[in-house]
Amino acid sequence: MAVVREITFAQALNEALDYEMSKDPKVVVMGEDVGVYGGIYGVTAGLYDKYGPERVRDTPIAESGFIGTAVGAAATGLLRPVVELMFIDFLGVTFDQLYNQAAKMRYMFGGKAKISMVLRTTCGAGFSAAAQHSQSLHALFSHVPGLKVVMPSTPYDAKGLLISSIEDDDPVIFIEHKGLYAIKGEVPEEPYSIPLGEADVKREGKDITIVATAAMVHKSLEVAEKLEKEGVSVEVVDPRTIVPLDVDTIINSIKKTGKLVVVDEGYPRASFASDIAALAASKAFDSLKAPVKIVTPPATPVPFSPALESEWIPSTEKIEKAVREVL
Amino acid sequence: MGVEEIPKETLLEMYKKMHKIRTYEETLAKWYYEGKTPLFDISAGPIPGELHLSPGQESAAVGMCIHLKDEDAVIGTHRAHHFAIAKGVDLKRMTAEIFGKATGLSGGKGGHMHLFDASKNFSCSGIVGASFPQAVGVGIAAKLKGENYVAVAVGGDGAANQGTFHEALNLAALWKLPVIFLIEDNGWAISVPKDKSTAVAKNSERAKAYGIPGVSVDGADVIAVYEVAKEAVERARRGEGPSLIEVRVYRLRGHFEGDPQAYRPKEDFELAKEKDPLLNFEKLLLEKGITTEEELNRIKEENEKEVQEIIDFAVKSPYPEPEEALKGVFAGGE
Ligand SMILES: Cc1ncc(C[n+]2csc(CCOP(=O)(O)OP(=O)(O)O)c2C)c(N)n1
Ligand SMILES: [Mg+2]
Numbered sequence: 001m002a003v004v005r006e007i008t009f010a011q012a013l014n015e016a017l018d019y020e021m022s023k024d025p026k027v028v029v030m031g032e033d034v035g036v037y038g039g040i041y042g043v044t045a046g047l048y049d050k051y052g053p054e055r056v057r058d059t060p061i062a063e064s065g066f067i068g069t070a071v072g073a074a075a076t077g078l079l080r081p082v083v084e085l086m087f088i089d090f091l092g093v094t095f096d097q098l099y100n101q102a103a104k105m106r107y108m109f110g111g112k113a114k115i116s117m118v119l120r121t122t123c124g125a126g127f128s129a130a131a132q133h134s135q136s137l138h139a140l141f142s143h144v145p146g147l148k149v150v151m152p153s154t155p156y157d158a159k160g161l162l163i164s165s166i167e168d169d170d171p172v173i174f175i176e177h178k179g180l181y182a183i184k185g186e187v188p189e190e191p192y193s194i195p196l197g198e199a200d201v202k203r204e205g206k207d208i209t210i211v212a213t214a215a216m217v218h219k220s221l222e223v224a225e226k227l228e229k230e231g232v233s234v235e236v237v238d239p240r241t242i243v244p245l246d247v248d249t250i251i252n253s254i255k256k257t258g259k260l261v262v263v264d265e266g267y268p269r270a271s272f273a274s275d276i277a278a279l280a281a282s283k284a285f286d287s288l289k290a291p292v293k294i295v296t297p298p299a300t301p302v303p304f305s306p307a308l309e310s311e312w313i314p315s316t317e318k319i320e321k322a323v324r325e326v327l
Numbered sequence: 328m329g330v331e332e333i334p335k336e337t338l339l340e341m342y343k344k345m346h347k348i349r350t351y352e353e354t355l356a357k358w359y360y361e362g363k364t365p366l367f368d369i370s371a372g373p374i375p376g377e378l379h380l381s382p383g384q385e386s387a388a389v390g391m392c393i394h395l396k397d398e399d400a401v402i403g404t405h406r407a408h409h410f411a412i413a414k415g416v417d418l419k420r421m422t423a424e425i426f427g428k429a430t431g432l433s434g435g436k437g438g439h440m441h442l443f444d445a446s447k448n449f450s451c452s453g454i455v456g457a458s459f460p461q462a463v464g465v466g467i468a469a470k471l472k473g474e475n476y477v478a479v480a481v482g483g484d485g486a487a488n489q490g491t492f493h494e495a496l497n498l499a500a501l502w503k504l505p506v507i508f509l510i511e512d513n514g515w516a517i518s519v520p521k522d523k524s525t526a527v528a529k530n531s532e533r534a535k536a537y538g539i540p541g542v543s544v545d546g547a548d549v550i551a552v553y554e555v556a557k558e559a560v561e562r563a564r565r566g567e568g569p570s571l572i573e574v575r576v577y578r579l580r581g582h583f584e585g586d587p588q589a590y591r592p593k594e595d596f597e598l599a600k601e602k603d604p605l606l607n608f609e610k611l612l613l614e615k616g617i618t619t620e621e622e623l624n625r626i627k628e629e630n631e632k633e634v635q636e637i638i639d640f641a642v643k644s645p646y647p648e649p650e651e652a653l654k655g656v657f658a659g660g661e
Contacts, residue, residue, distance in 0.1 A: 032516070032519065033517045033518045033519060035518075035519075036518055036519075036590045037517065037518035037590055040517070058518075058519045058523060058524075059519075059524075060488035060516070060524035060525065061456065061485040061486060061488055061489055061516055061524070062488045062489055062490065063489075064490050065488075065490070089454075090454065092454075093454070093456070093489070093490075127369050127370045127376060128369075128370050128375035128376030128427065128438065129376050129377060130376065130436075130437060130438040130440060130441055130453065131436075131437070131441065131453075132440070132441070132452065132453040132454055133377075133440075133453055298652065299656065300652060300653060300655075300656050301436075301656070303435070303436045303651075303652050304376065304424075304427055304435060304436055304438030305427030305428070305431075305435030305438070305647055306370065306375050306427055306646075307427060307435065307646035307647050307649060308427075308435060308436065308647055308649060308651055308652040309652070310649070311649035311652045311653075312652050
């Protein structure tokens with residue numbers, strides 16, 4: 001019988017890593033402070049003691065170097081690296097290895113190369129970590145064909161999606177919102193996988209659709225709950241993976257409600273939010289009863305001072321306001 | 328050259344700066360933990376966010392910056408308060424920045440990892456390894472303008488493994504630029520010890536690969552740092568090109584505040600105390616009869632009073648207006 005307990009998002013990820021490492025000797029973990037320290041957010045805790053320094057490797061601060069190493073190791077087919085980039089903001093230091101190398105090898109080499117690796121990284125503001133440690137840059141990754149992009153919002157999804165990502169035969173960017181690590185949720189003890197490209201309707205509703213990602217799913221659910229008391233029925237769709245994207249679930253929801261608000265922590269331009277808005281316009285135009293609204297941070301870097309940062313992050317108030325305007 | 332050949336005035340200035348750094352950092356640490364307990368909540372309290380403090384590393388900053396003028400640039404790291412203080416950055420405004428206040432150096436937009444003071448040519452970044460090539464840029468500007476100012480790029484032992492370090496060394500050497508690469512080797516990059524991250528024993532050895540001078544110096548002795556830095560700065564000002572200096576120091580605190588440091592062996596904490604550059608300097612000044620306890624106490628009192636005023640300024644300053652968040656992305660302010 002399945003054992004289901006309440007564990008944190010970080011513990012759920014840890015279980016997925018542990019399961020994959022125990023099952024498949026090809027799976028290796030690399031990154032800054034992932035070994036002895038167990039990751040600065042504790043996601044790799046205990047793995048170093050269990051699997052040793054060869055399979056759980058602390059790296060120098062050389063993101064281009066060790067992420068390129070992961071790409072090369074994956075290309076051999078002999079290893080399935082799970083490599084950690086401490087903050088998504090450090091993407092710039094290593095981007096070539098991901099967007100020109102890992103992303104393109106399968107296609108560019110005529111289908112003869114396979115890069116099965118996962119890059120785990122963290123995103124999200126709200127901790128006064130300022131402009132270089134707070135961003136949500138999933139749009140940069142999802143722009144480039146060849147990278148899969150995963151962004152879970154619950155402990156349950158985190159475990160199932162990480163297992164699928166590690167078993168996937170393509171490079172996967174697995175993005176963990178820092179604000180979610182401590183949240184708890186029901187997670188089966190047994191391993192299970194959630195296919196990449198399947199959205200989850202986190203709450204069913206009939207009056208309006210909110211498409212939201214990561215931490216924004218929870219804020220949207222709060223708003224939905226509040227509005228329910230006024231008789232407004234809000235549907236909250238969490239795509240869970242940005243690439244591949246479950247277009248059908250999103251479009252079906254929009255067709256049902258005729259109204260759409262997209263809530264995302266990425267910058268507003270050339271973004272996930274604008275992508276979903278465009279999708280609605282091109283695939284559900286006839287069903288739309290009101291203009292689509294997006295709720296995102298402004299197009300500015302993330303400010304440090306809490307007085308500024310709280311203005312910057314999409315709040316439940318802003319989400320509620322957008323929903324009311326669209327209704 | 329030894330301590331005897333350095334004017335007393337300079338020595339006391341160095342002591343004052345080192346002690347000020349120590350006092351400042353320890354005072355900040357106290358304020359940092361306000362409101363963060365019982366469960367450590369990083370975004371709470373008067374100083375939100377991460378905080379990387381510099382006690383134990385004062386000699387690297389003061390031994391170098393004592394040779395610098397306002398026109399010389401220092402580009403620091405995520406752990407930069409000691410260099411900012413040594414470079415003469417306005418401490419009231421810097422502290423207000425760290426507290427997220429409107430009166431801060433950047434109006435509260437930057438925070439403790441992103442300090443900037445154009446009048447002192449000081450800046451720093453939260454991205455490990457970002458400083459090195461930017462210092463090359465300052466160096467090339469100095470050379471093209473025919474000025475003899477220098478640029479100091481600071482990095483930790485961890486940062487010396489980034490590609491930017493090696494690219495910048497090559498560029499500065501190739502173009503013979505007035506750049507000083509200063510590696511603060513505190514033996515750790517968060518939890519990873521240097522011998523687990525670095526293929527050579529001393530980062531100064533890496534200078535050989537680029538045909539420039541490389542020196543490693545014991546940071547417990549600020550006079551030794553002073554001498555090595557002097558030579559590098561003079562060489563750069565003479566137009567003879569870059570140098571690489573490794574200063575071996577110890578971290579007296581965690582990587583960031585709140586770091587349990589379980590990864591760190593007991594001996595390392597003991598060594599850190601033994602190699603404390605401030606206490607060693609104090610001892611030296613007294614032993615050599617350069618100064619007296621009374622004189623040092625006077626300096627300490629001045630520093631304590633000043634730090635208190637600085638903190639008061641930050642605490643009493645207002646927070647920025649929320650709309651400020653939306654301004655200043657491009658030229659023209661909007
Ligand atoms: C490009 C990049 N990678 C990783 C980090 C996370 N990080 C911040 S400080 C640090 C350790 C730096 O070690 P070192 O350069 O020795 O400086 P120290 O903290 O010891 O002063 C790491 C890994 C970062 N800020 N930037
Ligand atoms: Mg270090």
